[in-house]
Amino acid sequence: xxxxDTNIIYINPKGERSETSLSxxxxxxxxxxxxxxxxxxxxxxxxxxxxxxxVEAGVTPVLFDPKMxxxxxxxxxxxxxxxxxxxxxxxxPKDAYALFFTSxxxxxxxxxxxxxxxxxxxxxxxxxxxxDEAFERVIVTVPFIHxxxxxxxxxxxxxxxxxxLFKEEYWPQDLLKLHEGKKTLVVTTPVYIKSLLRLKRGSDxxxxxxxxxxxLLLENEVQQFQEKYNSRxxxxxxxxxxGGIAIKYGMDTLWRPLRDxxxxxxxxxxMVVDSPYLSTHLLEEKITTLxxxxxxxxxxxxxxxxxxxxxxxxxxxxxxxxxxSILELEALLEKHxxxxxxxxxxxxxxxxxxxxxxxxxxxxxxxxxQGEISALFKKFYPEININFELESVEKxxxxxxxxxxxx
Numbered sequence: 001x002x003x004x005d006t007n008i009i010y011i012n013p014k015g016e017r018s019e020t021s022l023s024x025x026x027x028x029x030x031x032x033x034x035x036x037x038x039x040x041x042x043x044x045x046x047x048x049x050x051x052x053x054x055v056e057a058g059v060t061p062v063l064f065d066p067k068m069x070x071x072x073x074x075x076x077x078x079x080x081x082x083x084x085x086x087x088x089x090x091x092x093p094k095d096a097y098a099l100f101f102t103s104x105x106x107x108x109x110x111x112x113x114x115x116x117x118x119x120x121x122x123x124x125x126x127x128x129x130x131x132d133e134a135f136e137r138v139i140v141t142v143p144f145i146h147x148x149x150x151x152x153x154x155x156x157x158x159x160x161x162x163x164x165l166f167k168e169e170y171w172p173q174d175l176l177k178l179h180e181g182k183k184t185l186v187v188t189t190p191v192y193i194k195s196l197l198r199l200k201r202g203s204d205x206x207x208x209x210x211x212x213x214x215x216l217l218l219e220n221e222v223q224q225f226q227e228k229y230n231s232r233x234x235x236x237x238x239x240x241x242x243g244g245i246a247i248k249y250g251m252d253t254l255w256r257p258l259r260d261x262x263x264x265x266x267x268x269x270x271m272v273v274d275s276p277y278l279s280t281h282l283l284e285e286k287i288t289t290l291x292x293x294x295x296x297x298x299x300x301x302x303x304x305x306x307x308x309x310x311x312x313x314x315x316x317x318x319x320x321x322x323x324x325s326i327l328e329l330e331a332l333l334e335k336h337x338x339x340x341x342x343x344x345x346x347x348x349x350x351x352x353x354x355x356x357x358x359x360x361x362x363x364x365x366x367x368x369x370q371g372e373i374s375a376l377f378k379k380f381y382p383e384i385n386i387n388f389e390l391e392s393v394e395k396x397x398x399x400x401x402x403x404x405x406x407x
Contacts, residue, residue, distance in 0.1 A: 009164065022158070025049035035092070036059065036096065038081065052155075059083070063150065077091075079091055093287065110284055113287070114243070126258075191215075205231040216235065216327060218328065242277065243277030254308065255309055271300045333360075345361075
């Protein structure tokens, strides 16, 4: 199923609704012919159309958060300017089809250069996953500057033959009504799933499927959500460098690799991926070739039909021989101590004789004592002693995808 045109529904910040088509919107502006360009626009529909027009014209879209000065300077050094400006040929590899930057949650963002085969192959795999669902509408809550938003929010709706609905600012309750009774795919993140869980009343969203990425949901969160909204949650796992790796359906305990993706691990349990969606090159201080297969920073346990994801190296603490995810600990704090938000960092010091320790930052309306947290940890992990330091903060820094910054 492929649409001859894509209908775009847009709700602006004033709540005013308008409808147009992708073809009409593309025809309303010009794009200077060049081999690569950066993209910005006053609203989501224009950026959506700009990116489609760029891909069709053979212009490599270079996408990043313009507030990240270090990325802007790096991109300019390659001879890449805005889509409406003249420019010399860029220094990107000849097969560059798109360039995305990592979120920068743990350091300086890295650029991942994708070939046409990378993008089209992964788009084929995503289309295959959802084609039988016969969606009528796609609601996109994520920005387009990251690969997940570009593939699932920009390119996939056209492949599925769906109309697309954009809103500049989404509130959790918006997602309960914007489907308007149509078979709908919501392209979103764990932040929105968790926000919907916090609403006091549920709703029947049996006609809606939620696709979540850029972070993981705990199994109990997925179960509660699906029961509360009579809906389904699919989770997509991957990274900017690797592209999509695996999909997880609802309460399934296993991540199942996408088509043509081969997953194994090294002697330390760290995931190794060989995939047609792996980036061709990386952009850091200079452009380098990405090794294939690629060793990630994720700890996994292999099963016959997939794998269990334990967490990232920088998100796993090992105490008394037991591995614990700090994401699991954060969820524990937020659920049981009425904490608005928690951020945990691992402190590793090779000079120390004792196990790794934690730094815990809390956003809370009430004072939380260290003893309360110690008692909670002891209740759920009675066999180990978790050392930590506690700090109260007003807010926790997040990036454009609402992921916590752990630098």
